[in-house]
Amino acid sequence: MFGFFQDVMSGLIGGLFRSRKKVKLGLYGPPNGGKTTLANRICSDWLGEEMGSVSPIAHETREVQMKDQVTIKSGRKELSFSLVDTPGIATKIDYEDFMKKGMKEGEAKIRAKEATKGVIDAIKWLDDMDTVVVVLDSTKDPYSQVNITIIGNLVARNIPILIVGNKTDLRKADLKKLEAAFPQYQVIGMSAKEGTNLDQFYHSLFELIG
């Protein structure tokens, strides 16, 4: 009898929390697509603080970073999630590329070592995601195998996807090419740096998760 009462209560409480729609929202993509810039934008908008540092040198984010209890609002609707910013996924990392950007050899080697670990962690975290925003640089070739592998793995895991074509403030941005490459997904063009089209992005998050 007590067991039955306990089951009913836990069902009610569980249902109450489930309706709060708290999920793990991951930001994935190749290096330098603007994942951390977008994470900073979201956190600044809704928490009043930034999440991580950004740099023009690739692999600035080398550890998975998570911000709990991010709540965004649209009218009466609320959406709470844990925001997970992941290191950029790459198939190659050469410390000499960092040296070309002005780093000393020792520093470049450490960065390369940390970056490889970051890629491994980002892939491991895929299984923990409930929804993923794939952040792509809209000035770059969308058909890169890394993009296709990331999206293919999300599809294989039945994880809902939203694609962001970032850096639309740049002259070379080609959102149409990005849309043509992934016609089965919604592609939101934005500049996370300039903060353009954020409203549409948040609206799409509600559609995807809400």
Next chain:
Amino acid sequence: MDLTLQFVPYAEISGLSSVGRIRKLLKLAKEGNIVLLEGRLRKEEEAELIKTTMEEINEDFQGIELGVVYPDKTATDFLQRMKSGVINLMMGDRTGFTIVGPASIVKEIRRDPNKIQLLTKAPQKLSKKKAHK
């Protein structure tokens, strides 16, 4: 600089486990070969290949370039897709091909729906090789 293109028929990897397939492809790439695999890996295996590559990066091995080309968009007919789906399930995914090259030799693999370009590094100048689908 010698450039070796090694063809791997699907039959050579069909009996291997996921780990075995990844190890085989990575070993060939680390030996300096550009591997042309008949068919493709599963999506999870592609991610695992990237993960294993990262584990093996050091001063001598900078990673790989990876490109997968598959013509399944052309199979629009439902019955044809069903047929290829059943064949893939029974015999593995032999459609298309996969290119895996060491990053020290292959600078970039560019692809769009109609062609694939393999840009290689050369000691003096960059050579450009194109392979049309």
